[in-house]
Amino acid sequence: MSQAKEPGYKDLAIGGKILEAGNSEQYETGGWRTFRPVHDPEKCIHCLLCWIVCPDGAIIVKDGKWTGFDLKHCKGCGICAEECPPKVKAITMVKEEK
Amino acid sequence: MAKTLALTGNEAAAYAMMQINPDVVAAYPITPQTALMQKFADFVSDGDVDTELILVESEHSAMSATLGASAGGARAMTATAANGLALMWEIVYIAASNRLPIVMPVVNRALSAPINILCDHSDTMGARDSSWIQIYSENAQEAYHNTIQAIRIAEHPDVLLPVMVTLDGFIISHGMEDVVILEKPEVQKFVGEYSPHYPLLDADKPVSYGPIDFHDYYFEHKKPQVDAMETAVGVIQQIGQEFSSLCGREYGLFETYRMDDAEMAVVVLGSTAGTARYVVDSLRQQGVRAGLLKLRVFRPFPAAEIAEAFGQVKALAVLDRAISFGAHGGPLFMEICSALYNAHLHIPVLNFIYGLGGRAAEIENIEEVFTRLQKAVQTGKVDQAINYLNLRE
Numbered sequence: 001m002s003q004a005k006e007p008g009y010k011d012l013a014i015g016g017k018i019l020e021a022g023n024s025e026q027y028e029t030g031g032w033r034t035f036r037p038v039h040d041p042e043k044c045i046h047c048l049l050c051w052i053v054c055p056d057g058a059i060i061v062k063d064g065k066w067t068g069f070d071l072k073h074c075k076g077c078g079i080c081a082e083e084c085p086p087k088v089k090a091i092t093m094v095k096e097e098k
Numbered sequence: 099m100a101k102t103l104a105l106t107g108n109e110a111a112a113y114a115m116m117q118i119n120p121d122v123v124a125a126y127p128i129t130p131q132t133a134l135m136q137k138f139a140d141f142v143s144d145g146d147v148d149t150e151l152i153l154v155e156s157e158h159s160a161m162s163a164t165l166g167a168s169a170g171g172a173r174a175m176t177a178t179a180a181n182g183l184a185l186m187w188e189i190v191y192i193a194a195s196n197r198l199p200i201v202m203p204v205v206n207r208a209l210s211a212p213i214n215i216l217c218d219h220s221d222t223m224g225a226r227d228s229s230w231i232q233i234y235s236e237n238a239q240e241a242y243h244n245t246i247q248a249i250r251i252a253e254h255p256d257v258l259l260p261v262m263v264t265l266d267g268f269i270i271s272h273g274m275e276d277v278v279i280l281e282k283p284e285v286q287k288f289v290g291e292y293s294p295h296y297p298l299l300d301a302d303k304p305v306s307y308g309p310i311d312f313h314d315y316y317f318e319h320k321k322p323q324v325d326a327m328e329t330a331v332g333v334i335q336q337i338g339q340e341f342s343s344l345c346g347r348e349y350g351l352f353e354t355y356r357m358d359d360a361e362m363a364v365v366v367l368g369s370t371a372g373t374a375r376y377v378v379d380s381l382r383q384q385g386v387r388a389g390l391l392k393l394r395v396f397r398p399f400p401a402a403e404i405a406e407a408f409g410q411v412k413a414l415a416v417l418d419r420a421i422s423f424g425a426h427g428g429p430l431f432m433e434i435c436s437a438l439y440n441a442h443l444h445i446p447v448l449n450f451i452y453g454l455g456g457r458a459a460e461i462e463n464i465e466e467v468f469t470r471l472q473k474a475v476q477t478g479k480v481d482q483a484i485n486y487l488n489l490r491e
Contacts, residue, residue, distance in 0.1 A: 006314065007318075008318065009317075009318035009319070009321040009322060010322075012315070012318055012319065012322075013296075014197050014258065014295075014319075014322045014326075015195060015196045015197035015198075015258075015307070015319070016195075016196075016308070016309060016311050016315070016319040017196075017197075017296050017305055017306065017307055018305060018306040018307075018309055019296065019303075019305050021304035021305075
């Protein structure tokens, strides 16, 4: 979230309009986490339910398989762990070390 | 050829809207604005405009839909009054902060409670901090002219702020006058094509409106609105000059009447200026050096220009058709005092709150104001700053 030099009011688009598409990716919210998701590849059935429900699009999927968490944007809400099917529970939420 | 029609203020404003031919109008009825939108709705159903008219369920929705249309890239307008303006309050601020050039006639009516449908300025005065430009009309002709000019003012690339054009409820809105209506092609040429600033409906340049803004950026998004208001002072005058070649009269920040050698003057907004002018004339016949300043542009408040206009006046009376409860004087009084103080002009200023809830401003009321002014000129002092005209104690 910190930047080298913050722009002055004359450098900004008026009305707070955002002129780039999809640039919310540049805003890293990973630092907000207090819990981090941990994945167990042995248990995962790649149902991709976690990917469907993640509010931040922080589940990385490739070729129809879970491949990782985007820890720069994961806010640690734990919805993925909650929604992982009861008989699978491949994701656990682990407290972030300071 | 321009033609003269007998029109009410509401009809005149509706004619202006028809000739502007906005892309979208979203509106909800409220007395005394209802007839304005009814007239415009007639133009829509008669096919005189291409406007998409959206009849929404409340004024909050009216401004929301108008804002959405404007952000999408449409030239969008609406109209309201009193509690209707109050109901759309949050969106009014949002429209201005999103820098959308919406033009909205507001038919001045008292805010409830108790319910009063008649004229006073409490509604638009309540919105004076919203970052909307506010232009006050004295009569139906001005309501027509101001609405047309407002489009160019709002859409000016160095302004990009929405504009409220006021007309006094019932007095102007329902009073019939001779109104000179321009030819539609002239108005179309004057307002020109709308060139939206980063419209949402541009798939090649995707943009987002109204994001979250934390403590580290919000302030930097507000300052440009201040700058735009300052720029608007010059733009309003420039548009007024350009429009004068169409309509044959001058439009500026305010109008002075017999001010050149005036010893005392009254400052007023709206239709009461007509009555005040009559009183000035009758006093002048008695040798009293009376003058009048009719303010047209309340926001941005032209402080420097106003202070200059009062150079040699010895006492001023400011008429406020609204109260700011708990404040030291009415809204216009406070602005005038601030302007004078900052220009180091120590003129005695009297405030008269008048006409609330449609109480008529009679000739004898204005005469009473000038009698008090004459006393202030003689003594060089203010006996009582805040006064209430024609109030039963």
